[in-house]
Amino acid sequence: MATKKSKSRKSRRKVLFILSLIAVILCLPASLLLIFTRLQQKPEEISPMENIIEETLSTERKTEVISETEPETQPETLPPGTVTGISLSFYHAFLHVDDVSVMPVVRMSPDDAIDISEIWESSDETVATVDKSGMITPVGAGECQIRVTSASNPDIFADVNVKIYSDDEDLPDPDTISCSGSPRDDIQVIGGITYVQGIMLVNKTYPLPASYNPHGMTSETEEAFSQLCQAASEEANLSLFSHSDFRSYQTQVYLYSDYSSQYGSEAADRFSARAGYSEHQTGMVIDVNWPGDAFNDTPEAIWLEQNCARFGFIIRFPREKEAYTGYKYESWHIRYVGKELAEKIMQSGLCLEEYLNVMSEYP
Numbered sequence: 091m092a093t094k095k096s097k098s099r100k101s102r103r104k105v106l107f108i109l110s111l112i113a114v115i116l117c118l119p120a121s122l123l124l125i126f127t128r129l130q131q132k133p134e135e136i137s138p139m140e141n142i143i144e145e146t147l148s149t150e151r152k153t154e155v156i157s158e159t160e161p162e163t164q165p166e167t168l169p170p171g172t173v174t175g176i177s178l179s180f181y182h183a184f185l186h187v188d189d190v191s192v193m194p195v196v197r198m199s200p201d202d203a204i205d206i207s208e209i210w211e212s213s214d215e216t217v218a219t220v221d222k223s224g225m226i227t228p229v230g231a232g233e234c235q236i237r238v239t240s241a242s243n244p245d246i247f248a249d250v251n252v253k254i255y256s257d258d259e260d261l262p263d264p265d266t267i268s269c270s271g272s273p274r275d276d277i278q279v280i281g282g283i284t285y286v287q288g289i290m291l292v293n294k295t296y297p298l299p300a301s302y303n304p305h306g307m308t309s310e311t312e313e314a315f316s317q318l319c320q321a322a323s324e325e326a327n328l329s330l331f332s333h334s335d336f337r338s339y340q341t342q343v344y345l346y347s348d349y350s351s352q353y354g355s356e357a358a359d360r361f362s363a364r365a366g367y368s369e370h371q372t373g374m375v376i377d378v379n380w381p382g383d384a385f386n387d388t389p390e391a392i393w394l395e396q397n398c399a400r401f402g403f404i405i406r407f408p409r410e411k412e413a414y415t416g417y418k419y420e421s422w423h424i425r426y427v428g429k430e431l432a433e434k435i436m437q438s439g440l441c442l443e444e445y446l447n448v449m450s451e452y453p
């Protein structure tokens with residue numbers, strides 16, 4: 091019995107072994123074929139659900155990549171402190187052959203860039219030359235580009251488009267001029283005077299040439315101011331008058347040197363402009379009644395702030411805007427910009443520098 095039993099067990103094992111061998115032989119090519127066809131499959135043949143999973147995964151991957159690279163604005167290959175950008179205070183200059191030189195203010199980014207030295211070159215020195223500091227001097231009629239390049243990173247540069255007019259040609263009108271193809275086309279230096287969106291701009295970044303002299307208030311400014319004074323008297327029984335309006339370049343030379351010798355140049359820079367950088371030279375500015383902090387919050391100052399825009403004036407250096415204007419609050423210093431713009435600026439609560447998106451810092 092025992093031998094019979096073990097014999098039949100042995101033959102059963104043999105059968106099982108053969109059966110499983112057949113199963114393996116049959117299944118192996120099938121599974122190989124399945125793997126092979128799966129590899130051959132195009133993405134669109136994958137079922138929609140698989141697609142969604144794939145998309146989700148790749149989005150997650152993308153998000154990971156973005157969040158990893160976002161804080162890093164520069165490629166990893168650049169060492170820290172490398173210059174990665176240049177911006178200029180203007181990109182267009184229209185000058186007469188005999189005009190004074192102009193010099194754009196250069197800003198290199200990032201703020202902690204280590205080597206910010208500049209290389210200047212002119213594309214045509216028969217039209218305009220440029221010196222090592224970026225002083226652009228007209229030579230002859232024509233057009234050229236003045237390029238500033240970062241000495242530490244030659245891939246980074248910016249161009250000033252310069253057009254020089256012969257003395258008998260008229261310079262373009264700031265209201266009608268149009269440029270294209272470079273950043274901040276709305277900032278134009280015409281005959282050494284900066285216009286932004288057609289408005290004459292004078293601050294610590296944008297000076298006037300020493301020769302600019304309207305010999306007094308412009309007629310529009312004078313007319314608008316007299317209407318303002320009349321309204322203050324009729325509507326509020328307040329007496330407003332000009333303490334100081336137009337000041338020539340020469341007057342400002344004396345005034346600033348007097349202030350800086352009295353208070354030091356750092357203090358003087360907060361309330362007085364260096365010659366060429368004073369808005370009073372435009373003939374569009376008035377210091378009303380008595381310049382000084384004692385004027386702040388007087389009925390006259392309050393009325394002036396609430397009503398000046400109706401006559402085309404703005405409070406040029408408003409409260410808490412010193413970071414933009416470069417000057418502490420001056421309730422008495424008003425600038426004529428025309429009614430339409432004055433209303434917009436005063437309603438916006440912005441100072442002129444914010445409104446035009448320009449800087450005001452001595453170079």
Ligand SMILES: [Zn+2]
Binds near residue numbers: 370375376377423
């Ligand atoms: Zn003033």
